[in-house]
Amino acid sequence: MAQFEVRRYEAAAGGSSVAGRVLKYARCSQPLLTGSPSAADRDEGGATVMKHAHHMLTRTYGARGAIAKVADAGRSFREIVADDLWDMRRIGEQQYGDPSYFNQGI
Numbered sequence: 001m002a003q004f005e006v007r008r009y010e011a012a013a014g015g016s017s018v019a020g021r022v023l024k025y026a027r028c029s030q031p032l033l034t035g036s037p038s039a040a041d042r043d044e045g046g047a048t049v050m051k052h053a054h055h056m057l058t059r060t061y062g063a064r065g066a067i068a069k070v071a072d073a074g075r076s077f078r079e080i081v082a083d084d085l086w087d088m089r090r091i092g093e094q095q096y097g098d099p100s101y102f103n104q105g106i
Helices: 008-016 030-034 037-042 065-072 076-095
Strands: 007-010 023-027 046-051
Touching: 065 076
Parallel strands: none
Antiparallel strands: 007 046, 023 046
8 A cells, every 4th residue: 555546445445444554545425425334335436545644634534524424415426526635635735835745646
């Protein structure tokens, strides 16, 4: 696993829940859109590798994911993914002074 690697979440998820990992696969918003608890739906979407510390800053990490789900209800997939991409740009700007920091993974 390397930072900025992009793949299907299902293929990536094997190491994502290991405690203490520095790099983590961050899932795109598909499961939030469908509201499906199904593992098949969760695993089908895309994912990108980012440092766990960066993942913790995203709009969908942890409890913020539930808030995003409510806020995103009724919005198009395109609008939600655009917000996810702008979120990565915001984190790049805040952490490195470079909004294009994650471009390789986008």
